[in-house]
Amino acid sequence: MERRKTVMAGWVMILLGLLALFHNFIGFFTIVALILIFAGVYKMQRNRLKKGYMLAAIGGVLLVLDNLVLFIGITLISLGVFYYRSRKIQPGGSAVFKQNFMSNYKWDEMPWTLRNASIWHVIGEMNADLSLALPEERETVFYMQGILGDVDFWIPEYYGVEVEAVVVFGQIELGRDMDVGVLNRLVWKSPNYAESEYKVKFIISYVAGDVRFQFI
Template sequence: MKKFYGNRNRNRNHNRNVALILIGVGIFLLANNHWGFFTVLALVLIFVGINKLRSASPRKGYVLIGIGAVILMGGNISLLIAVILISLGFFYIRSKQLHRNESYVKKSLIESIKWGKEPWILRNSSIWNVIGELQIDLTYAIPEQRETTLVLQGVIADVDIIVPEDMGVSVVSSVVFGESDVGPNKESGILNKTIWQSANYETADNQVKLMISYIIADIDIKIV
């Protein structure tokens, strides 16, 4: 038993060290990144796109933000790598803090996840990607335990989650650029953070905690 806990503690320390190294390298690359014409142009496009999101032209807003992001990342490889490393580092830290026991952890560059067309097992999960499309329908989910935590993190994503009204849900969502539509709350623009919990969360037979964090994202969480 002592050997088991010793190995587990060593694994946690190793993962924490990896996370700190990734974040440190990412910050170093950001500090040494030089801003040029294309960087400024990309930031202007992103800024205009954010303003479009707040107006009656959200589609144009996403297009401008996407173009700005491509220019920003394409012309600044070190910036792209820095953002990815920092995001991945924080993912390691958060997933290990929340998932002390065995859980589903997946990391990928490009990912398309569709859960819910048929009954599926809902367990503690952490998912990270550079570009992701996530469609999660909890209507047919079969929880392994009363409270389940889902950690969704990355750089760019389109996230759609359906939650049945009899399931308690708690959401902490952070998006640097984009839109978050969580229950009755809707935020768009820059630096959006939403904290929301359904009224039946404490009394529900099944509870789901959603921890969502992306640089650019469109997040839609519907209660049905």
């Protein structure tokens, strides 16, 4: 109980600090949106995920509606960072580059080709089973970036895996380990990476979303 009170006090102080910093630019609906988002994050950290996501989603919608210009600016910045980073990240000119406002990838039902790829979207969903994948190269770089995303990867043990993931609001799950809340970051490399015949590196970045890696 004491720990809960401490955590709640921390969130309240963060919220009050943000309001103090940006009070000249924040309207009533933005304040309500921020309260809902932080309440949602708090619920998620208490493992009440369904209610937490609902509160955060409502807060996010209000925040976008009340700050449409800001949302457009964040989207353009995200796209600019994507173009810059993708050219540096991808090892060669054979990579696939995709940019969409909304995308939905279902690579968990039939064989698919695993290749170097850079994918950006405002809203996106991906389900990818690497046991069904046909790798083009021994080493693959998979780069995903967006505003809102729901991403699931199922990875066989024979793959060497490296992960660099950032989710500002939401969760990152790796096997049984899960980080939920604000400013989540994961850097991880599988123990068998060096000797694996096939290697894949995931570089994933979202403003809000769920990113999950499950090993099969």
